[in-house]
Amino acid sequence: xGGLSLSNIFRLGLKELRSLAADKVLLGLIVWAFSGAIYxxxxxxxQQLNNAPVAIVDEDNSPLSARLADALYPPYFxxxxxIDLKQVDDAMNRNLYSFVLVIPSHFQRDxxxxxxxxxxxxxxxxxISQAFIGAGYINNIASGEVGEFLTGRRADEDTPIRLxxxxxxxxxxxxxxxxxxMEAINNVTMLTIILVGAAFIREREHGTIEHLLVMPLRxxxxxxxxxxxxxxxxxxxxxxxxWVMVRQVLQVPIMGSVVLFLGATVxxxxxxxxxxxxxxxxxRSMPQFGLLTIITIVPLQLLSGGVTPQESMPAxxxxxxxxxxxTYFVRLAQGILYRGAGLDVIWxxxxxxxxxxxxxxxxxxxxxxxxxxxTQA
Numbered sequence: 229x230g231g232l233s234l235s236n237i238f239r240l241g242l243k244e245l246r247s248l249a250a251d252k253v254l255l256g257l258i259v260w261a262f263s264g265a266i267y268x269x270x271x272x273x274x275q276q277l278n279n280a281p282v283a284i285v286d287e288d289n290s291p292l293s294a295r296l297a298d299a300l301y302p303p304y305f306x307x308x309x310x311i312d313l314k315q316v317d318d319a320m321n322r323n324l325y326s327f328v329l330v331i332p333s334h335f336q337r338d339x340x341x342x343x344x345x346x347x348x349x350x351x352x353x354x355x356i357s358q359a360f361i362g363a364g365y366i367n368n369i370a371s372g373e374v375g376e377f378l379t380g381r382r383a384d385e386d387t388p389i390r391l392x393x394x395x396x397x398x399x400x401x402x403x404x405x406x407x408x409x410m411e412a413i414n415n416v417t418m419l420t421i422i423l424v425g426a427a428f429i430r431e432r433e434h435g436t437i438e439h440l441l442v443m444p445l446r447x448x449x450x451x452x453x454x455x456x457x458x459x460x461x462x463x464x465x466x467x468x469x470x471w472v473m474v475r476q477v478l479q480v481p482i483m484g485s486v487v488l489f490l491g492a493t494v495x496x497x498x499x500x501x502x503x504x505x506x507x508x509x510x511x512r513s514m515p516q517f518g519l520l521t522i523i524t525i526v527p528l529q530l531l532s533g534g535v536t537p538q539e540s541m542p543a544x545x546x547x548x549x550x551x552x553x554x555t556y557f558v559r560l561a562q563g564i565l566y567r568g569a570g571l572d573v574i575w576x577x578x579x580x581x582x583x584x585x586x587x588x589x590x591x592x593x594x595x596x597x598x599x600x601x602x603t604q605a
Contacts, residue, residue: 236445240453241460244427248461254423261415262465266473270408270480277361282308283325285316290336292377296329299369304362316350326352327362339378397483397566405480412469413561414529416462416493417554420500421507422521423458428508428596429517447597451505459497463490470565483568492560492578499553499585502592509595528554533562553588556581 248254282305286293297308308329311319316328330348338345349366353359398405467490474480507524511517529535531545532554538546549555560577563569571578 233446233449236449237453237456240445240450241457244454244457245461247427247430248423248458254426257422258419258461258465261419262412262469263473265415266408266411266469267477269411270404270478277304277358277365279303280305280326280358280362281324282306283311283316283319283328284308285313285328285330286310287313287333288331288335292336292339292374293331295373295377296331296370299373300329300366304365320350320352323352326355326358327366329366339374404478408474408478408480409470409482409565410534410562412466412474413558413565414534415469416466416496417500417528417557418525419462419465420459420497421504421525423461424454424501424504425508425511425517425521426504426514427454427458428505429511429514432508433514448593451593451596454505455498455501459494459501462497463493466490466493482565484564484566484570486565488571488574489561489564492557492564492574492581495578495582495585496553496557499557499581499588502585502588506588506592506595509592509598528552531555532558534558550580551584553581553585556584 279302282300284293284297284300286297297310300308305327309325311328313330316330319325320328328350330350332345332347335345335347347370349363351359351363467486470482470486470489475482503524507520508517511520531538531541531549532552533549538549538555541549556577560569560574560581563574563577
């Protein structure tokens, strides 16, 4: 009976692969998700300051104010443009500049006299990440240039300690290293849920689920066939993304073992596929499934630690997300691919993911059996 069941699962899985190969839309989604989307996420989305437009209102026209203007240069900033004070509001409203530095009259004279004149920095805070980063850069640049102008040396030379930062795992602080790999991790979740859930909806809409039920197949066999077939497609896709797109095209080094990551991904695929089947049993049509998928995938990706560290989230969110397999998968994936972690480091996350995934698999199986019983009735 066990051999017959495995044979049924294998043959049904081959049917799923043929069905997937015939669906050009889903096939195109897989290809794009593990090729173009990886490149786009790595090169098109940046949290770094790059070519920020800057304007300066120079009411002092002194050597010190000119020195401040010359200190703002590419690649962080564009060459500053000189504007009048009355142009500031209109220029900011029209989104012409991200930063406008207003240097008051008699600025250099007041600095030499020991006074503390104020420099106004207007910031377009609609781009939050660049606003905070750019404000910090300009503040450090202004402090350094003024201190060197007055004393002939940088202010940090007088500090009693010297801080020597060492950036681990990304020594050049390159944002491209993070975006592509994280996109591949997120797409594993997205595609697994979509492919498996859509396969179940497709069976229901085409009426082929009834044909399967007259065969000597259990709901468990049907569910496992969908999981291994669609999971294999996702596994091959993420392997291609890491070995070809990330390593070769983007030239991003992977610190750990890709084979270990793929092995852990196999366990995660059961969990994500179970979520997809569960959503497929809830939905009555493909549009309903699409809506359920959106409200499921978006929180999983945003709150699992891939976009924002979970330590920065409220305790209630952390507790809720501990009951999802995606949290454990993202953590172990980052550990392997970014930090070179081995099995001795990730085994706790692997175990937690497996336990939570087993619960989701059981729930999906019970729900699937109920849906099958309703279909037979």
